[in-house]
Amino acid sequence: QVQLVESGGGSVKPGGSLRLSCAASGFTFSDYYMAWIRQAPGKGLEWVSFISNSGTTIYYADSVKGRFTISRDIAKNSLYLQMNSLRAEDTAVYYCARDIVAPGLFFDNWGQGTLVTVSS
Amino acid sequence: EIVLTQSPGTLSLSPGERATLSCRASQSVSSSYLAWYQQKPGQAPRLLIYGASSRATGIPDRFSGSGSGTDFTLTISRLEPEDFAVYYCQQYGGSPPLTFGGGTKVEIK
Numbered sequence: 001q002v003q004l005v006e007s008g009g010g011s012v013k014p015g016g017s018l019r020l021s022c023a024a025s026g027f028t029f030s031d032y033y034m035a036w037i038r039q040a041p042g043k044g045l046e047w048v049s050f051i052s053n054s055g056t057t058i059y060y061a062d063s064v065k066g067r068f069t070i071s072r073d074i075a076k077n078s079l080y081l082q083m084n085s086l087r088a089e090d091t092a093v094y095y096c097a098r099d100i101v102a103p104g105l106f107f108d109n110w111g112q113g114t115l116v117t118v119s120s
Numbered sequence: 121e122i123v124l125t126q127s128p129g130t131l132s133l134s135p136g137e138r139a140t141l142s143c144r145a146s147q148s149v150s151s152s153y154l155a156w157y158q159q160k161p162g163q164a165p166r167l168l169i170y171g172a173s174s175r176a177t178g179i180p181d182r183f184s185g186s187g188s189g190t191d192f193t194l195t196i197s198r199l200e201p202e203d204f205a206v207y208y209c210q211q212y213g214g215s216p217p218l219t220f221g222g223g224t225k226v227e228i229k
Contacts, residue, residue: 035218045157045165045208047218059216095164102170104153105212108177110164 002026002109004096009114016086016118022079022096022111029077030054033099035107036070036081038092038116048094049081050105064090086118122147124209124221132229139196141224143209148189153213156185156194159223160205168207169194196226204228 008020020036035050049060049070058070069082079096093115097107123146133139143154151172157165167176169185172192182197196203206225212218 044223045159045210045220047220050218061217100167100170100176102152102174104155104170104214105218106155106167106170106210107157107165108167108170110166113164 002098004098004109004111006094006096006111006114009094009116011117011119012086013120014087014118017082017084018086018116020081020083020094020096020114020116024077024079024096024098027098029072030074032101033105034072034079035097035099035105036079036094037097037107037110038090038094039113040089040092043092046092050099051079083116086116088118090116091118092116121217122149122211122213122219124211124219126207126209126221126224128224129222130225130227132227133199134229135199135201137199139194139199139203139226141194141196141207141226143187143192143194143221145190145192145211149192149211150213151188153211154185154187154192155210156183157208157210158203158205159208165208199226 003025005023036048067085093113095113096111098109100106100108125144127142154172156169159165173185209221
């Protein structure tokens, strides 16, 4: 079955960096668009970034553009999010999610999430 | 950017009742590009509906989606105890950003 397992979250000071990983299994990773979506404590869902199956198409939310970098390693079946210049408002649970492969971009499988806390 | 506004913010209903959730877009969204998710406390979201009206794999038929243009609806025909949760709509039509609505909480009356 499809599994997405995030890791790499933790506590960091403002201005610091973290690298999140998402290990994928149970499907052909190279066939699917993937995304990072976050949820601040007690708040709604916010899209962060997505990457095409080939890695050639990448988009970011304006709130993270220039600070976050999404990437994927097909050989390792893994998705990554490099987060630099972290701010308090980046505090959230970060989910990796798999596209459903239908017109549009929707997510039928999600990881359990990893918590990132940015605080001095 | 397409802004999605969900209403009501909270819906208080009893098991067995019908729930009607609204998602209004700030500009027209192709029906193919609208989805609904359910999220329970401490869990990741679960895809319910995509393409405005197609149920995702394993979703019971008491969940249905409809709408077009700027107005979309998620209907739960008869609420089961496990349906009390927060529901989000989401759109992506090919141009970023991908956006979510603010959510509707369906709570037990």
